[in-house]
Amino acid sequence: MSDTPERPIVHVDRISKHFGEGETRVDALRDVSLSVYPGQVVALLGPSGSGKTTLLNVIGCILDPSSGSMELDGEPVIENGQWLRSNLRRLRLDKIGFIFQFHNLIPFLDATDNVALVLQLTGADAVAARTRALELLDYLEVGHRRSAMPAKLSGGEAQRVAIARALANKPRIILADEPTAALDSRRAGIVMDLLRKVAVEQEAAIIAVTHDEKIFDRFDRIFSLRDGRLDGGEDVTG
């Protein structure tokens, strides 16, 4: 990324999150601010318990923050720790794609239906959903496994199907939780190349939690979290 667009897709402003009160209070996030722009692929690093997953959950609209504000794709969604929208499910469906460490494909649906499901949830008819799903599988070079059940897919294939599912609704934000942890170096590299391709072609922002040092060079920026605090973000694009 040489030029940074003016308007971030994800803009987190002084978000804090604590669990418990008094002596049992744990500050998982402390005044975290973060902006991710279209086409950027950023990493969240940090030791266990540093607040990476908490931050991902807040950005993914599945965890209430204690304070702070957030905008997603230009739309304010949190202000002073309060959600501005009641239907967060719809917000996730429309704007956010999720990629998991262990792909989390629905085991009773084949590769195509795992992708088509997300489209059908938005109201797309079955034929259109399947057509788009097949396009995505082909795009991610796993189209030849379209009828395979998840249990029959290799780790790399399953993760590519999971990426196809995350892309199904053309989300502007993709949140990835250890997307390459279950893959070897070669497959991890392929997955990261795919994510970068998606970020650039779809002008999406990708935020990945990772410990995988072998893919650090694939990120535009790397943010480190420690005890709930985020550093300014290291630009690794050179």
Place this chain on the structure above:
Amino acid sequence: MNLAYRDIRHGLGRFLLTCVGLGLLLGVVLAMIGIYRGLVVDALTIARAPAVDLWVVEANTRGPFAEASRIPGDIREAVARIADVTAAGSITYQTVETEHGGGKLRLYVIGYELTRPGGPPQIAEGREIARSHYEMVADKSSGLTLGDRIRLGRHVFTVVGLTRHQVNSGGDPAVYITLPDAQKLQFDLAPPAARVQLARGTGGSSRDTVNAVVARLHANASPDAVAETVHRWKHLSAITQEAQELILTRSLVDRARRQIGLFTSLLLVVSAVIIALIIYTMTMEKLKQIATLKLIGAPDRTIIGMIVQQALALGFIGFAIGATLIFNIKDYFPRRVVLEPDNVMILGLIVFVVCLLSSGLGVRAALRVDPATALGG
């Protein structure tokens, strides 16, 4: 995309095996309901067989089924002369154990007057008794066939006709013989001392004794009014058909009926608990998938629909298997199994409600799943 169907299809063998298990359980429940109904129907069969309106029995008894009743045979003529009585017949009942085909055979012997009320209601095979002595009409459940010869007391009887479903409240098959034969059978079975007494002419009791006199009334006659007339004869009681059936169901088979009813209720409760556990377990196994579905934006109705549809499919298929099984094997039960459409429908409705309530447990668990649990491996 129907997630419930896809999930079932993915684990079809396991799902069907669960359905078969549930089907067997529901089959047992249906069988118990059938046995329960069969007990009541059996108890009423013999009382309904003569198709009469009034039972005249010994005074202060609730005979001839619930209590012993002995009245003189000539009472029939007196009853027949009462206004509104169109026909009357003397009748005897006794249980006899004899031998047939190398084994013991318990029979409920009914003695009746040919051409008068009290005979077999319908002949399924063969003919009615035509001769005055030593012919019998037997129920098919006895295992007897046309032409079989069987010893009752000192005489051998020939089976000339067969009935269907004529058994007493204990399940013993009924056989019909002529009243004189039945009276002689009772005399022959009396203790030797009584026979000696009778032979010496000092027995004091006549062989012309019957257990009851049954009477048919005019269509517009009141059985209670005729019963009142009989009551005026101090040595007799009269029981209407309705009262007789009440005695049979409330008194004679009441304890057995309640026993089976209680057992059936327990089985229903056990079935409900098992259905609830199966559905709850099926849901708990899918919590990770449910969390993923919620995370990617699936509405609650999609998840609820999946659980409820699976629960109902399980109940429906299990119930169909159970009902099919019992309808095919019910005739092989030693006692009669009576399954009326309303019994089956009510159980079906109960299974439907139980499945709905049970799926509520699963739905509750599913809705409480935090979508964040899909993250973090």
